[in-house]
Amino acid sequence: MKRPHVLASAAVSIDGFLDDASPQRLVLSGPADLDRVDAERASVDAILVGAGTVRADDPRLLVRSPDRRADRVERGLGPSPLRVVLSSQAVDPGARVLTEGRDVADTVVLAGTPHEVLDHLAGHGVVRLMVEGGAGVHREFLGAGVVDELQLAVAPRLVGDGPRFTGAPDEAHLVEARTVGPDVLLRYRFGDADARWLGEACSLAERCPPSPSAFSVGCVVVAADGTVLATGHSRRDDVLDHAEEVALRDVDRADPRLPGATIYTSLEPCGQRASRPVTCAQHILDAGIGRVVMAWREPPLFVGTPSGAARLEAAGVEVVECPGFEDLARRPNRHR
Ligand SMILES: NC(=O)c1ccc[n+]([C@@H]2O[C@H](COP(=O)([O-])OP(=O)(O)OC[C@H]3O[C@@H](n4cnc5c(N)ncnc54)[C@H](OP(=O)(O)O)[C@@H]3O)[C@@H](O)[C@H]2O)c1
Ligand SMILES: [Zn+2]
Incomplete structure (x- = not known):
């Protein structure tokens, strides 16, 4: 345990x-x-x-x-x-x-x-x-x-x-x-750095306004030198917001640190979504971030379509699932 x-x-x-x-x-x-x-x-x-x-x-x-x-x-x-x-x-x-x-x-x-x-x-x-x-x-x-x-x-x-x-x-x-x-x-x-930042992402998930149906997710974007470039959590600015989307809204897409940065997220970035046209996997690719560390893989909603992680890996992004964080990431989603 x-x-x-x-x-x-x-x-x-x-x-x-x-x-x-x-x-x-x-x-x-x-x-x-x-x-x-x-x-x-x-x-x-x-x-x-x-x-x-x-x-x-x-x-x-x-x-x-x-x-x-x-x-x-x-x-x-x-x-x-x-x-x-x-x-x-x-x-x-x-x-x-x-x-x-x-x-x-x-x-x-x-x-x-x-x-x-x-x-x-x-x-x-x-x-x-x-x-x-x-x-x-x-x-x-x-x-x-x-x-x-x-x-x-x-x-x-x-x-x-x-x-x-x-x-x-x-x-x-x-x-x-x-x-x-x-x-x-x-x-x-x-x-250690990955555990530290993934813990931070999971803590940010606790700040999400409650929702009976949507996931509560937190994420943090960290440059290679440990500088926090942005943070986000679900529904931060709008009821449809995803955590990665709001964090990446705050970064300067021309920032030269983005290719070396890691995005830590308490849930796998979405690869399919109904609420808005652009998925979080696509936002991560558009920002040019090279590494994703996640606590918990999204339960498959759309069978037969590639998951966010699969889309990111296919595009050459390193995707790491950090063991031991799933309970923490699931905690703000207990009602689901
Ligand atoms: N500013 C703050 O944020 C803040 C917050 C909390 C407290 N405080 C202050 O801190 C002071 C109290 O600190 P303190 O050091 O005297 O007490 P404490 O840390 O609250 O408690 C120590 C006691 O806890 C028990 N204990 C600790 N570890 C244990 C373990 N592993 N297994 C079993 N029992 C264990 C022992 O009690 P027994 O002797 O009963 O075995 C020990 O005497 C107060 O002045 C209080 O106002 C300040
Ligand atoms: Zn998303």
Whole structure:
């Protein structure tokens, strides 16, 4: 069984603290970032924290937004993800993670190494896991090399003393840096280049507006030197949009980096479509991109016609199907 994709998320002060030394809970990031984290929570199958965080902050670990809960239900999921507490002992039965929100999410208490915990969760159908801390759990998961993506919100605060954000991960690769209200969101990926970018494409698929009938796909176009040239996801600008089509809409067709670039996509590019005249395979050929890495092959819709991958290969494009990503790519398509 493939271990879950692990998204570690934390808010830190400029000087790298997760909290101050006082007993009260310190909320570091602003309302806009808390809402962004809520959207990430809604995109995963389970949220994990250590018992230290339950003792210090007593969080509920629920999706707050009613719209996001409703979207999850529409996608055949529970309103809020499974809640996982790591502890070697019994958790205080009065903790809010156990007493609140039981109608929208279950809570489990687990112990074990990060690998054992991830294997256990995979066995329970968890494909995407969000690790929300605290200091000990982040250090343990980063140190074990099991984190695929790290989202760090840096708040404009100098705390001076308290639990620190630390770990000994592999080299982190920055995929996004942007302001969210007064905070700065830094998104990093770990792992080898193809896995890193395909993971990014699968994360982008989680941003697709829900659709009862169309696929939710994400893609990223990356130059040979690792520069992101464009990203896309299904229905980004219009209800008929395909992910590859919107990404390629954003690239300059004269860019000399395109022949050496790779397009990473969570689903095989379409080779037949009814919604618009130009297929994504054709868009890729028109852009002159030489390499396609995909997570999941499209179930055949039109028997007897060449698939997108076959069309691309026939035109000399290298097509790679990256093993181990199918569950992640299928996740936003669960209702299908
Ligand atoms: N800024 C942020 O984003 C953020 C987010 C979360 C938390 N925090 C802060 O982080 C601080 C808490 O961090 P922390 O390091 O004290 O606690 P923690 O990392 O939340 O939890 C550590 C505890 O988790 C349990 N644990 C960890 N790994 C385990 C494993 N593999 N198997 C079984 N149990 C395991 C142990 O609990 P037992 O002792 O029960 O065995 C351990 O003592 C608080 O100050 C909180 O405010 C900040
Ligand atoms: Zn398409």
